[in-house]
Amino acid sequence: MRLEPVANPTLGRSIGFPAAALALTVVVASLLTLLAGANPFETLGLILAGAAGSKFALLETLNRATPLIFTGLAVAVAFRAKLWNIGAEAQFYAGALMAVLLGTGALGFLPWFVLVPVMAAGAMLAGALMLLGPVVLKVRLGVDEVVTTLLLNFIMLLFISMLLEGPLKDPMGMGWPKSEPLDQAARLPRIVDGLRLHWGFGIALISAGMIWVIQARTTLGYEIRAVGQNPQAARFAGVPVARVLIKTALLSGGLAALAGWSEVAGLKGNLTLDISPGFGYTGIIVAMLALLHPGGVVVSAIFVAGIFVGADSMSRAAEVPTYIADILLATALLFMVLAILLTRFRVVRG
């Protein structure tokens, strides 16, 4: 058996295989819920209801999707250029840290409509700098960015831990490792009064739209695709490959940092060590499921968030462990990767 490239994938091929992947995911999840001793239809129904069954559930899902849209975009932008940014988690924390540094009184003299953009810009800068180091090492010395960005995640987490146990520790925090809460002016307002959905979601959607435009319409987007698909030809033609990679890194790191900023300023109000349940890593899944398309990132982030939120509420009702959410995502990703392969390649015998 070997793979033969398909010259021009048909529409049926490019929609059929991903659809089949989702169907297979549901089948596998159903079998696993059977193993857990629950009715699969009921369980899936509960997940659906928990994710989108009510206004509250839906808003909760969108809330959870917000950081995933940012990290998903960050990964998608970088992967387009074949820049393997596995460090969205560290960049997330860099953004969250910046939100706390700027939003707990240091710039208290600024009105909210100045403070909020300044914090966002500061967060983006911090995230961009997180990724700048690995990319400069890659461009100059050929150091593998997978290793450096991945390891920076742990360094950053330990660094935040040190800060939260030391200089950033909230004196009123009863000894818990958490930062002081943000000033009211530094917080993102809610879109709907009384419900938890905040403006971070709106900014995430705007970001996705902007990335879409950058990729389709600007010279930078064209350069990023050229460098990603064939750096040798890009370099020969005169595309400044190193500069494009650095710009990509700044964009990617900045986007991931916005996730951390929006979680702190929109949802949590302060920084803790468990503020991210792996949003940076899940961003990779989101981006892959979206085939690196910014519009797709929004859809797949909401899908992934829905599974997490829905599985949480389902496990309370049906007594199936929430791990089912992780399994669902993992199988969805595996099948989707296979589906992507099968849209582009045909299996031939002999």
Add this chain to the structure above:
Amino acid sequence: MTNTREAQDTVLRLSGITKRFGALTANDAISFELKRGEVIALLGENGAGKTTLMNILFGHYTADEGKVEVFGQPLPPGAPGAALAAGVGMVHQHFTLADNMSVLDNILLGTEPLWRLGMGRGAARRKVETLARDFGLVVDPDAKIGALSVGERQRVEILKALYRDARILILDEPTAVLTPQETDALFETLRKAVAQGLSIIFISHKLHEVMSISSRVLVLRHGRLVGEVKTDETDRHRLAELMVGAEITAVAPSEATPGDVLLRLSGVSTPAQGNRPGLNSVDLDLRAGQITGLAGVSGNGQGALADLLSGLEAPTEGEMDVAGVRVRGWSPRTAVAHGIGRIPEDRHRTGTIADFTLTENAVLEGYMKPPFSSRGWMDWSGAERHTAEIIDKYDVRCPGPDTRIRLLSGGNMQKLILGRVFEAGPNIILANQPVRGLDIGAVTYVQEQLIAARDAGAAVLLISEDLDEVLALSDVIRVMSEGRLSPEFARGSMTPAELGVWMAGQGFEDAA
């Protein structure tokens, strides 16, 4: 080659070999016989089906129809190794030798049983030495492969096949990497081999070699055997027609009218990269309205010179002037900005981006300026208009500008690159192996375009490993060897043999 021996028995018979890949029929009912002591040439353009046929013979592919018989015994289809065991040896274009092992070890590799490693080496050495003497394959059995020249490595490959008692030898484009002198030596060896009863299939698209070595010529075109002729009953012209399927006219450039020096290298050196030599104190003038041909054996610094003019590398020593202005901050983009049009050696990996559309590929060098973009915003309609013009003007056969370029044939891909380069109005054109792998129709087209560019006043540097091409097109010729450049030879002042001496690296010290 006359065959005085009576034994005209058939050693290899292919009957009705057909192989299809999807809609493409790579081999269409091909039948032929190879006699003992005979050299047949398999002639055909790239994509004519030569390689597929040999892969079927060696069991790498299974034929859809037809069968292969060696010495009267049918070969099991799809069994790699069966042909080898039956006495068929192949010398590939790209050698399969281990650089860090000796000649003898390479020859023995894979023939000795593991549990007797090292045993019988004396006998093996004597056999290799006998073979080397009988066939005129002079090579030191204890030399490391890495220290050998390309011609010597090829001798090792042939020895390897002979050591395994090959009675049928297949040579795939064996002269592509040889100097004319080395080619002569190879032909001497082949003549000795057939005199001893071996049979040879010689795969090539170089007509004069086919004429000089073979006794029969099989011509493949689009997967079909379109001609089988006795070599002494045909001529080069007739063979070329059979190959292409139409009357062809060789390009014949008119007298050049050289103008100013547009590019000057003075004492330029660049560092070696891995196995590839750098430039060694090179002086070069490219004049307007003149084609300078660069001849040389592959891997002697042509790549370094091409990279230098492309902007991929900057001189570490010496100076480079474009149109009388010393260049600073040399990069691919500044090279384009200085009016250098670059046709790269590898159009698939360097010249184009496979999954980009024709439009995206057509603006790869100029996307940052109007009419393709302004202030960072792409103007795709402007880019598409430009691409449509190129498609029209350069006769690029394709479904449209939105087609991904990897669906195009090599010739059409090259035409798009020509359009991209020429439409930018270059003063200096670097054409690195511009016709390699193209069919003859496309070859003629590309060569005519280069001559037209010369006549319009461009300075052209033509780098080619095909000496015939260099001789046909160039107004002046330089030979490159180990990063050094020979003096300039005017058109017609040197025979191929005289150039071969330079290609082999002789004469440089005297010329300095």
